[in-house]
Every structure is written in structure tokens, then in C-alpha cells.
Amino acid sequence: MSLLFKHLRIHQIFGANTDVGKTILATALVRGSAALKNDVFYLKPISTGPIQDADDEHIKRHCGALKNRVHTECLYRFHVPVSPHLAAQIAAGDESRKIVSDATFVNSITSYVRRCASRGTGPADMYVETAGGVHSPTLSGVTQVDCYRPLFLPTILIGDSRLGGISATISAYESLLLRGYVVEAVLLFRDEYYRNSDFLTPYFTERGIDVTAVDPPPPILSDASENFASTERYYERLISEDSILPVLRNLDTRHERRLAELTSMPRRSLDAFWWPFVQHDLIKGEKDVTVIDSASSDFFSVYDAHGTEGASALESQLDGSASWWTQALGHAHPTLTLAAARASGRYGHVMFPQVTHAPALQLAERLLHDGPGKGWASRVFFSDDGSTGMEVALKMALRAFSVHRCLQGADRKALGVLGLRGSYHGDTIGAMDACAEEGVYTCEWHNAKGYWFDPPTVSIQDGHPIITLPPALAAAAAPSDSTVASGSLSSVYDVPARLSTPLVEVYRTYIRNTLRSLERAGGLQLAALVLEPLVMGAGGMIFVDPLFQRVLVDVVRGRGPPPPSTDSDTPAPWRGLPVIFDEVFVGLYRLGMESTIPLLGVSPDISVHAKILTGGLVPLAATLASDSIFQAFYSTDKAEALLHGHSYTAHPLGCEVANETLRLVEKESRSEAWAAAQARWEVAPGKPGVVWSLWDPQFIQTVSRMDAVAEVMALGTVLAIKVRDSEASYVSHSAQTLLQSIKFRDTGSLASESGQFSVHFRTLGNVAYFMTSLNTAPETVRSLEDKIWTALQKSS
């Protein structure tokens, strides 16, 4: 929604408080702009009170000699002189009108701005004057700083020159800053007694913002025409005395600098960055660089230096991969920003060994007692990201195994893991070593240690859920085992029901035989089972048959000597091999469920959580462990401790953001939007499915039947589309190519602002995937479905 035009400089005007002189200074700005530009637009989105007192009327009266260049507009006018939210309530009550939603409100501003911008290409200025103070409520009751945020307009703050005005001005500035706004100028009246500008000028200068103090307006005269003349003289003096024109020149300079900066960013970024997972030689030029000027809810605001003449240089681009699977609540969520600020303001960072602080303790207890660790985990170990969290998990599991089997010396070094082919646990060497080395994803020190099964997978093909067995298993299974009879996706994920099907024995026998032949062959001692439950993400969005994972855990736990007994009130100690669940991607509602444990019907001994954990804001990981894992390190010898830690372990900012995230995602899981989506996935009227998705089941069905599509899957927020392509490797571009057209914005009618976005998405070889936040608006998901369908149609 963000708007930026080369020929039209737009500023929003916020007041440090009510009655600080917003309209008077806006009038001065409008008159000054009229002297410099072809057109000046003044927008008062909401006006309350009698029309003759309205701000836009004042501007009209006093816009000076060049009034033909001045265009004023008010979008929502209420005649009761109260705050907009009250005025809207009164109007709604009186006239049975529905209160205007934030989206409608912002869209109507956007439409107005686009109309103005399309009037011509001559230089023009626009001022959008807000009402009251920065946090004054809008029509819906959301306060202005939040409601206007999608527009992300550069800001003029009108300071408060009265007693207490220093504080009011700085606090208003901080509220703007918490929403990321760039304040480009502070204007206020000169006051010889309180001298607020004397204090505020150096204060804001240090923060890169010019402060301009102007003479206060003359007293109001009782005679209307005298008053008019006196006011006119005042405005004329402000312009001629050159107190307003320098402000305008400064705003023009900043506008040009912003455009120049944005235009220069692709080249400079190509010169300075070494991007992750990017082959720089394949970047064709500046156009391949996405310049993100800001982000809001599910959208990036992306700069395009070469857009259509007269159109906004910023466009909305849907963050179609939830920014590498991190986003849960949308970008720049104010509640998370405030949580980050609160922890930073209270602690900064404090070191963690033998230390406790409220954010970390609250998070640990939440994860253990009321989250994914419920019923099995006893401890939380913090680290910085999924990869470090997995390194911690591996160190835990391997040590637990070593201690249990009394391994010493070289025997401790000859340990491997059991897993599934296609797994991915992060990019540090230890996490890589827990995955098979095949294909291109490797490096010099990568030394894969273990054995990985080819897993059976789940997909929807031609409208039907299918279980595809790898060749080794297919040979052993009866023909009917490859397809689930009932036909619903939920039946595939109904693990308890499927535990009595013949496929269990097929899986069990295959796993047992494989493990026996591995033992006979010698080599590495298998010391842990490492799984990404349900979906192997980075491996190519591989939806693994949950029954296979369940049987694998059961078989592994049924082998080897029983573990030493522990207290009866602690959960059962690990058996066979320690089991690690890497829930970094799949956990915390990414797949529509808080944890995969209830669905699989087995708990791990260690689990790892990251990504959504911090609501998509900052890195933080948590490794959960059962008591029997912890006991392997518990000793009077310091050297036997888990010697792992990072400088910022359990940093309070991350923990506090995580606490707020868990609160919000849990709330989201009980939302009407989720209930409605879940209803669409019911297996029978009133009977919820075992699995569900924010994606529409009909859409999934339709796409699965398209010619270009080999198979589709959706769980929770995730949609994966495998395109028909002979080359299924990491370096395949087939999915990118097929969906190319989705990257461009629809140029629909101005009336439907909300559908006007392009899509930023990622592919994994021949798999295109799309991922929403947990709170993505249903209409956005529907829009995206339409776009995907259209793109696939075009390519077919």
C-alpha cells in the first residue's frame, strides 16, 4: 500500500497533541508549496465537527493568491465535534451505518492519492493531515499511528510549544518511531516563555531531524473580516520571512534523496552483499534485487525504479514464503515491537549461565508446561537459531547414548544418526552432518554420519490423497497399500486408525530389516533418531507419511537394552535411541497444530524450536529435553556439563518477543478465521478433520488436476505445488518459470486496492511453495489462490 511518486511529494502531518497548531502550520505548508509546485493537494481523511470549523475549509479560505493550484479533500466527515471513533459510533447508531474498517479507510486514502498522482506529472506536493494526536483513535477505534502504517508516508511532526510540550513532542515522536515512521521535520510555534524549541532543536538535530520554530498565529479577532485579514497577513509573513520555504526545500531534498537512495540500493547491494544461498553470477542485474523499503502485515513495500510513469514507485508484494518460514503474525506487528522495546529497555542483554530473568523463565515454563514440551520435556536450552538448536540437540543425544552405553574414546567419535532422506537441519557443520550428503548441498567439511531411509510420502494427485512408497517398500507392500481408501486427507493423518492397517507391518519389517543389515555391515554406531515430523521443508516440502515416522519411532524404541530406571514421577526415560524432533519449521502452528506430537502419538526425547518462536522478528532457538537426557550430563565433574553456549543465549529481547508471540498465536488459533477455515476441511458436517489448512480444499483439488501440476499438498499455512518436470534437483528452475507471471502486479481497477499486489515466492527445484502467516486475511489467501490458478493456467 506504500505510496511514493517521483513527481508528487507526500507527507503526513501528525500532531504532538491536539491544539498544537497542526492546521495552521499545514496551511502555511500548503501556501508555501503552492508557490513552488504546480499543484498542492491537501487531504483531511477524517473531519469531525461543524463544516465551517473544518480544517479543509480553513485551508480553502486561506490558501492564498495561488488558490487555483490548491486542491482540498475530506473523505469522512462527521458533524459531531468529538473524537472520530465516537463520531463514527454516533453516526453508525443514528444511521445504521457500518463503522468503516481500517482496510477500507486506508484503501480510500490510497485511491485518492493515486487519482491525484495521475492528474499530471508536473511537480506537486501533498499533505495528509491526521486528527488530534498521534494515538488519537480513528473510525474503527484503532489509533492513528497504527491505522496509517500501511501507507508508510514520511512524516512532519507538529511539536507542542506549550507547558509540558517538550514531553508531549518527544513521546509522540517515540510512538511514531515504534511504527518505523521516518520523521523528516518537526515544526512548532515559538514561545518566549517556555522555550520548548530551545530544548527540542538540539534534541532532534542529534537524531537527524531539523526543527523549525515559527511565530505563533495572531489572536482571534471578533470581527470576521478583520480576523480574516489578520490571519492572511500572518500567513503572508510566514512565507515572506522565509521560515516555511526552507522547510519545504528541506522536504524536497529529503524526497529526492530518498528516491536517489532507493534507486542506488540495487547496485550498491550487488557490490557489498554476499547473499545466502545465492549464486551471484546468475544475478542478471539490478532488476533481480528486491528493494524492501518497509513491510507491513503480509506485504513487502518494494521499490521499482523503472515503474510506469506517474505510478507509485513502491508496490505491494506479498511475502509468499513468510520470509523463509519465519512470519506468523505479519511484519512489523506493533505488539511484538513493543515487547522487543520493553525487554531492551529493562535489561538490554544479560549473560545467562546460572542467571535467571523473567522473559527467559516465562518462556521456558510456557514451552515445558503449556507448549510443545508438555508431558515429556523437563528442560529448555536456549540458542540462536534452528541450526545451533539442532547442534545442541545432537550434542545432547550423542552424549546420552555414549553415557548409556558406557562408550569411551574412539567409540564416542564413531556415532551416527538415523533419519530420512531429504532431511535438513541447518547449515552449521554439525547440523549438516546429521543429513545425508547427496546432491549439491554440501561443503568441504560436511561429513554425513548416519543412515537415512527413503520415506513414503503423502500428496494430492488428480484430486485424491495418495501415499507414494519408495521402490524398496513398494515391492513389499500390497498394491492397495499405496492409496488410502477413504480418500480424505485427514484419514491419511489419522495415525491411531491407521495403526491397525497392513501397512504398519510392511513399514515395521522394512525398518527392522534395514537396521539389522546396517548392524551386520558394521560402520558407525547409530546413536539417535532425528526427524522433521510430517514435513521435510528445505528438502523440497516433502510430506512424509506420518505412519512411517510413527512406526520408525516405535521400532527404534523397541530395540536395545532398557534404560536405567528413574524416579516414578518423571516421564519415561529414552529407550533404544534418543529421538530428536526438529520442529523448527513444522512447529508452533505452521502446519495448523501447535506441535506434531499429538498427531504422531509419540513424544520425542529432544525437540528443537525456532522460526515462528519469535514471531518472525529476531533469531532465537529453544532445545527441549527430557529429564533422562539431562541426567546424562548431570555429574560432579564440570567437564561433563553441556559445554555449549552463545554470547546472546536467552537474550531477553528475543525471549520477551517469543512470549508475546506464543500468546498471540494461541489467540489466533482460537480465531473466527481459523474456525471458518477448519470448517471447510471438516470430514463430515460438524466433524473436524485431523488436519486442515488456511488454503481452500476446493482450490487444492482444482490445482491438483491441472496439467502442469504433478501433485499438491497443503497443511496449515503451507501450500506446496510440484510441477511436472524431468529435472527434480535443487538447481531446477521449472517451478520458478511456471509461476513467473505471479511476480507481476495485476493492474486491476482502482476500486479493488486490496487485490493489487505482486507475489514474492521461493521455489525448491520443481516445487513451488506458498506460506501465509497465521493471521493472513482470508481475502488475501483467496486473492493469492486466484493469482496462482491464473499463473498456472497461463503456463499450461
Add this chain to the structure above:
Amino acid sequence: MSLLFKHLRIHQIFGANTDVGKTILATALVRGSAALKNDVFYLKPISTGPIQDADDEHIKRHCGALKNRVHTECLYRFHVPVSPHLAAQIAAGDESRKIVSDATFVNSITSYVRRCASRGTGPADMYVETAGGVHSPTLSGVTQVDCYRPLFLPTILIGDSRLGGISATISAYESLLLRGYVVEAVLLFRDEYYRNSDFLTPYFTERGIDVTAVDPPPPILSDASENFASTERYYERLISEDSILPVLRNLDTRHERRLAELTSMPRRSLDAFWWPFVQHDLIKGEKDVTVIDSASSDFFSVYDAHGTEGASALESQLDGSASWWTQALGHAHPTLTLAAARASGRYGHVMFPQVTHAPALQLAERLLHDGPGKGWASRVFFSDDGSTGMEVALKMALRAFSVHRCLQGADRKALGVLGLRGSYHGDTIGAMDACAEEGVYTCEWHNAKGYWFDPPTVSIQDGHPIITLPPALAAAAAPSDSTVASGSLSSVYDVPARLSTPLVEVYRTYIRNTLRSLERAGGLQLAALVLEPLVMGAGGMIFVDPLFQRVLVDVVRGRGPPPPSTDSDTPAPWRGLPVIFDEVFVGLYRLGMESTIPLLGVSPDISVHAKILTGGLVPLAATLASDSIFQAFYSTDKAEALLHGHSYTAHPLGCEVANETLRLVEKESRSEAWAAAQARWEVAPGKPGVVWSLWDPQFIQTVSRMDAVAEVMALGTVLAIKVRDSEASYVSHSAQTLLQSIKFRDTGSLASESGQFSVHFRTLGNVAYFMTSLNTAPETVRSLEDKIWTALQKSS
């Protein structure tokens, strides 16, 4: 400085603006408290204007029937009715008085509070009423929210009931929250027209804060006694109508809950956390857990459930290890909080491949062109912490070597690194593999790959800087080589001067011979030189002879075939082996210099930066690389890209905090405090030393001569004291034991608040180290020196 007493509930009262009724509501609270508690203290730290209008006088007049229980105080009174900063300026001008510093101001409040608390142990309440709005300036000109922050008092916010008051109240709340304050109640007047409380009540309830709206005061009457009577009736009504008493009961409950929460935290933490690098079995109980309630500048505020009766349950504890070497500007620095908030508000997190955003680009360019990468680095690769940054560096170096030597298949897997014994690069397996496996720091998958030299070291012993050669080198060197003649520490670090000393040839020959014999022995192919320049931190604060590191780099670069030529305008390509500088600990002024490169006189090909990079707030790392390293990955084959990345790579919050940090640390490096410290380390009057420290050179000399001390070293912010101990291993507790007494707080006179702190410090076996921030107050460093000296004296 934080204060918390079991028997004395203290709240600070902040106003959403001036004239919102702070004093009236404070009076109501005081009267209510008098009805419930033995004593009520009312403190107005600063009062401006005529005494008869002063807030404390109003309280005195209207404190009701139980006035003998009410005690009022004003610490700084000015008679001019203007903002405190102006009043202080006027007073200073009139009476040639020095303006009161923030520290003095806060100390005087602390002293008053302690006096009140020591009056008795019966239940009492205290209210500290601030002046004007939250950001109104104090005497020094710093605004109140920042100035009062070290006290970290729970807060009552008086809301604004007037037009615009919704915005003023929320913005004031957000400014409080940015400093971490806990707002426990919002009080405001009822206003039937604007109905602000109708909006604010659900707003704050959602944020866990109760809002109470009370009747506004009666109009002021012209007759003084009638006015008094009317005001008295108003207060009586507020109490009897039960609008104030529920607020007080709520504040009491919160006070008790806070104490109960803090008291329960050690036990709960022992049950829920798995701490890094901690052997849980060695924790003796709750008293071994440090409960950090908040932190400010260099101090933790630590809760002690078992403190002296009547004393504050919170004590100041100096963060003596700069929170695992991360702190540069003190905890909870408001500028960093605002930077974090700004980036969170603008972007949240946005994914990074082929994306650019201003905070990351600014940071990359700063590091490359005006920071540690100046003159040699061409690219920045972001990751999450020092360990991941080192994994990236290793992947870069090993690949560059492989490509250069055209290695394929198994040859690529048989690569090792050259380094120094005692090095540490992080806890992920790849970073561990770049270090020798010896001692206890290892794990199952640790597989050290390379060769590590025993390095010569620098220390101060008995007042003299000494270079200690390891046995192999000592045999080859002349006796005089082991001590530097001139006797000044700077001469040891004057690498250019020492390049012409005989020791160079001793080092060079030793290194060459060692490398030759390694080659003859076969085994791993050495593919990179990995160094922590100047100091190996985690290895035990080993100060390596810089000349040895310089000669090592020179020798390594002089070996092997020359690299392929590149463009003439790019820096020289790497030669011999790619050189990695791990500057995670030593860089960015930790040792008093931005980078170690100028001192050593050689640039690396890859460098890694973290810790101070983000000012001690959140994890972020940057790996810098030269163009010739980058070229090894540049290819038309996607598979040859550097396939490494973390979800939160280049997260805007971290990058923005880093940008602000680099700006602030650079400013600090030009501060008067640094100039004064550097002057003490001059080698001759007016001649700056090559190295210097915030620690006093005389103190270093004195300590180095103490019986209990084997050797001492100091550079920049770091002080390391090696105690005499036969057991020099990681598990040694000798340094901990020796300095045990420093952990306890001096109970000095009440007059010297600023010296009253205990010290939280870490040891590495027989080495105790202390680390300041870059901006630690000189008086704090002097205090700490006194405490260290005293502790060492006691133990000797």
C-alpha cells in the same frame, strides 16, 4: 541502584502531560495509604515555582486526619516557575552553582529512600512524584524517563482526561515502556464529554493494567478557607467512595506478587533451565542463581531474598564480564532500544536472498568502507552469532583453497586449518573442528582438523612486560629474546619496530620448519590460517605475542603457488593460505582499537565480527571477505554458491542496532574519558602508546607484584589476572575462590551510593578477568580496581 523493600511499597508517579492532576491524585493516594499503613512517604524530588504552590505543600495541607503518618520531602527546590532544566540553569547562573548531575540526583533519591526504609519495618508506602510529563527535562537536561531509570521503580501513570488525552496517555505509556518500566496502574479524571477513560480502560486492560477513573476536583473557590473545605470534602469523598482504596489494594497485591515472583524464580529456574556451560550438579542451591530484575548501564539489579531486614532486596551488581563480552555501551541503552524499535516498526524481519534493505546495506558499507574491512574486504555475509560467522568463514576459506588447488572429491574432505593452541571459535561443530581437541572442551562429533602452534605470550609480571616463549621456541631463542628491553607494554605491541629484532628470525624458522615437517608427515592438507588476533579469549585470556602472529601470516603467505591474477583495482588476492581473523571478541574497540589489523600490519582475507557489533543487545554476526575469496564461489553453477543461510539472516532489527552501535562506539572512541585514559598510558609525555587501557597502569603494576598473582594483562576494556595455582585447567576454581569476597557488596556509608555494588565476574580456570563497557564511568573503573585490590589483599 534499584530499590525494593518488603515493608515499603514504592511507586513513582508519572504524568501523561502537565496539568493532568498528578498532585491531586497523588494526594488521594497518600491519604488512602495513610489509612492502611503505618507510614506514608511522599517525595517530590524537584519542585519549581513558589513554595506556597508546591506539590509537597499541597500534600501537607491536605494529608487528612492521619497526617502524623505522612512524611513529605522535596530534594531540589527552585522558585522560578519554569521547567527544572531552565530553573537549574537560572539558579546556576545566579548563584554560580554547578548543575546537579544525573548520578548525584539519583543518588540523593536513593539515600532518601534508604533513610525512610530504615525508619522501621512496619508496612509503609512511598510515592515519588515526577514533574510535568514523562519526557520533561530534569536538572541536567536529560529527560525524566531516562534520568529515573536506574531506580527502576514501579510506575503509576496519571492519564490525561482532556481533549487529545487518549493520545497523550498512550504515547506517555510507550515512552515508559521503551525504558522497560512496569506501569502498574493508570489513573485519570472522569470526563463525561471526552470519555477518554472509556477508550483507555479496555486498551490498558488488554495490556494487563487496570485503569481507574475518578471524579475531577471541585472548581477552585476564591475564598481560601472555603476552597480548603471544598478540597477536603473532595478528598474525603474519593477515599470513602472506594475509588482510591481498590487502587491501593491492587498496588499492594502487585507489590507482594512481585516479591513472591522474584523469590520463586531461583527454584523455578533450577527446575526449567538447562544453562550453557554449567554443571547443574555443582549448583548448591537457590543462592547460586543470580536473579536479574533489570539492568542499567554497567549494573545488574539483582534480587536477594535473604538480605538484611529492612535493606533493599535488590542490589547493584557490576556486570564484570560485560555479559560474556557483549556489552559496549551499557545495558538498556535508550538509543539502542529506539533503534531496535524503529527497525521492528518499519520491517519486522524480511528474508534476505537477493533482497536489500537500508539497515543491512548501511551496515555492510560501514563495515567494508569505514570499518574493519577497510582496504581489503569486498563483501559482507551475515549470520547469527560468532560461531555461525566462523562456520561461514571456514566454508569460504576451504572452498577458496579447494578451487585454487583444483581439489575434487575426497581431497576436498581432507582439509585442515593452521592455528594457535588455546584458540576458540564457537560451539557449533564446524567452529569446534577448527580448534585443537585437548582438555575438556570437546564432544562426540568434535573432530579437530589441523595443526595448532603453541604461541609465545605477553604478560606483566612483577611490574614488567614479559614475552614467554613455549619450550620449543625458547630452545631456539637467545636468552634476551624472552624479555623486551624497553620495558613498556607499547613496545611489545610496536610490531613494525620489532620486525627488525632477532626474534623474527627465530619465529620464522620455527614456523617454516614446523610446516615442512607437517608436509613430510602427510595427513590433512592445511587449507586456512585461523587466528584470534592478539588475545585468545575463551582459551583463557591468552595474550599472544603479536609479532608471532604477524610472522605466521607472512610465512604462510610466502608459501605455495601464487594465486590467479585479478583486476588491478581490487586488493591483492589471497596467497599461500586464506587467512581468517576471528575478531568476534577482540574487535570493535574491545581492546581499545577498532580493528587489530593496523597493529599487526597485515589484513586477513576473511574476518568475523559479532558480540559488540550489536552493542550487547541481540545476536548478529558479519563475515567479511576479500574479492578473491568471493570469486571462488562465483560461477554459472548454482550449486557452487555459498549454500549457507539462517532464517533471520541480516534481520533489520539487528542491523539497525549495529548501525547505531557503530556510530556510538566511534563517538566514544573520541571521548574525553578515553583521551584521559590514553594519556595515562603515554610512553612519553605527549607520545601516545601503541596500546592502552581503561584500566590504570599503576593499578596493573601494583597487582602484578602481589603474592597471589602470577601475571596480569590489560588492553582496552580487558583486565586478566592469572592467579598462582598448580591446576591451570578449565575446571580449576582457584581464581573464583581467590576473588570470592568481591561478590559481596560493601556496606559503606550511605553518603557514597555510587561505590555500593557487588561484582558479578567470570573466571577461566586460574584466570580471573574483568571487562568494562566502552563507556564505563572512570569512577566505576576506579571503584572496581579498589575492590579487586582489596579482594586480592584479603586472600594473600
